[in-house]
Amino acid sequence: MSIAMYDDAIRSLRDNGIAVLGTKSATEDDLNQIETRLGVALPVSYKKMLSEHGALEFDTIEIYGWLSQGIDAKFITNVVYAAERERADGRISETMIPFLAAGYGPFYVMECAEMNTDGEAPVYEVSTGGYTNGKDKLADSFGEFLRNEVRRTLEARAQGGLEFGEDEDSPPSREFISEFWKDRAKDFE
Numbered sequence: 001m002s003i004a005m006y007d008d009a010i011r012s013l014r015d016n017g018i019a020v021l022g023t024k025s026a027t028e029d030d031l032n033q034i035e036t037r038l039g040v041a042l043p044v045s046y047k048k049m050l051s052e053h054g055a056l057e058f059d060t061i062e063i064y065g066w067l068s069q070g071i072d073a074k075f076i077t078n079v080v081y082a083a084e085r086e087r088a089d090g091r092i093s094e095t096m097i098p099f100l101a102a103g104y105g106p107f108y109v110m111e112c113a114e115m116n117t118d119g120e121a122p123v124y125e126v127s128t129g130g131y132t133n134g135k136d137k138l139a140d141s142f143g144e145f146l147r148n149e150v151r152r153t154l155e156a157r158a159q160g161g162l163e164f165g166e167d168e169d170s171p172p173s174r175e176f177i178s179e180f181w182k183d184r185a186k187d188f189e
Contacts, residue, residue, distance in 0.1 A: 002144055003045055004143070012150050023054035023065065024066060026054055034066070034079065038083050040112035041112060043120045045143030045146070049142070063100050064079040065099075092109055092130065096126075097109060108125055111124055120140065123140075124136060
């Protein structure tokens with residue numbers, strides 16, 4: 001079911017003319033390296049994203065994944081680097097996989113210790129201080145989370161909330177981004 005949600009999300013982006021950008025697709029060997037290094041089985045919908053896109057970017061969303069530099073890439077968008085860094089800082093448990101920063105403090109993780117029989121893990125929003133300071137369940141799977149993010153993106157565009165100006169391919173201004181995240185941060189006060 002969550003694979004269908006993932007596929008629906010990608011199809012919706014393309015059908016609505018939103019560029020779906022990726023890096024280097026992960027091979028089966030790459031996926032095995034990631035799982036071995038992080039000591040967890042990855043959720044199936046996230047593995048599909050890794051094998052199709054490597055890392056995934058659309059609109060203002062940048063999901064961590066596999067990069068062309070390989071398993072030791074020292075970029076936050078490398079899921080291995082992000083997980084090892086957050087684990088070392090004590091912000092996530094050894095079974096959590098971070099995949100997206102909110103941009104205003106909290107970040108999103110898949111909790112692989114709670115993997116269901118379909119091979120999916122729930123998604124949580126983790127507070128800036130780390131999982132011991134609070135986490136909120138947002139979705140039952142990465143596929144569901146992605147589908148929901150795509151729907152929010154499409155709704156915001158339809159309402160003019162995230163329009164970037166006359167040229168829809170132009171990036172948002174720094175002022176727009178700053179104000180957007182300041183307003184979003186109020187949700188967590």
